[in-house]
Amino acid sequence: MKFKSLILVLLVVFSCKDKVVETVNYSEENLDITTSVYPENINRVFDAHGGLDKWNEMQSLIFTMPSEDGNEITTTNLKSRESLIDMPKHTIGFNGSNVWMHKKDTTSYRGNPKFYYNLMFYFYAMPFILADDGIVYTDVEPLDFEGNSYPGIKISYESGVGESPDDEYILYYDEETYRMVWLGYTVTYFSKEKSKEFHFINYSDWQTVDGLLLPETLTWYNYEDNKPTTKRNDLKFTNIILSKQKIKPEAFTKPDSALIIE
Template identity: 45%
Template structure:
């Protein structure tokens, strides 16, 4: 009888411990089910597939890469689920805890706008997968012609209140044979808040494979006149790229003690 009581007690203890885990698993299953039911234009689905698949991308948790620059290099780290992030250099650091942007810059070396810049390169780098985010609308756009080759495209706009510049527009153009992304056109409305028809262009033609995903090795901005794309202007390289299914420790993206929370700079600054 005593043995039976002990066995029942042990069973009860382990059953209680298992319940939270089952809740977590079911919660993740719900999220995956919701994700899988979201529909995208067929052309964009093909682009996702050509770059390794949206399912593979969504299974990753942490992305990091280095951007080498003349004076110093930047290490960018992003939590792909929460979109918390940080940028570290030898002279300063910046990041977002998910609610506010912070800047650690005792020597006052950073002269830019941390609110604008802290995750800017992530959105350029994580194309085309960031185009699966919530709050996005998909539309039609004319094909882009460059060097006598035609690149079909998709127009991207955002719902009101999404991100810091919901009036921005993006135009993704892809190779009709490989379906890989080839060009990104975008407008900038961050400081003015006014809709713009001045479309800047980035070429995506230098790729690397990271854990089964095709991601940029470099991206190149081009000069342009109206809708005509001209010669290459500047290139940003991405080095030491890593993906992980593991999140960074709690507090990694939190504001350091010596850092300060910052606001967006005014348009006249």
């Protein structure tokens, strides 16, 4: 019995030695993890605009909004979200910790710097901004407008994300091209409470910048019963610069004469 047991053990040992375990060097594999992180429909929207991988290669974004009062130039570090908005009479900055404002003359700023400092960046960086951490995606009813139907994806935020975690967005896209067409959004910064009232922006005018599809014109619409109705106004974007280089932190440093916005 002992002899038979010994033979059995030796057979098992040699059998194990004959097995070759194949290992994979994942550092050399091109793994696409995007599809496992995001729902398929939002992923296809990202792809229709050049792809999230290409967007993530970029480190900084600069755009200009022309107006009768002069140009407004927004500079943003995409990863840290440091930002600078240079206007004819004011400069608003975010250095990663504080929002600050600098007056170039005695003219008072009529808006709220802390609300505004990243507002246009968020609208302009659609749809890629909707890949941020802490987002919950939900399919919603399509938007029907002028005979066309646009599937919708609702974006909400986990508790404690950003200045206004109760904000909600709905991205509506073309069901054939998967390009973004509409953005519905709520504003909760001032009330600090969830809102059921959605505002609407039309995204139909695009430009290609370094292989990425970014807005050339945003069109705000009047709205009723959480649906867009008639056109209200256009906002143009020019001189777009996307770069794989990060803007130096010194560019966002508060000047001595600037005020920190609490």
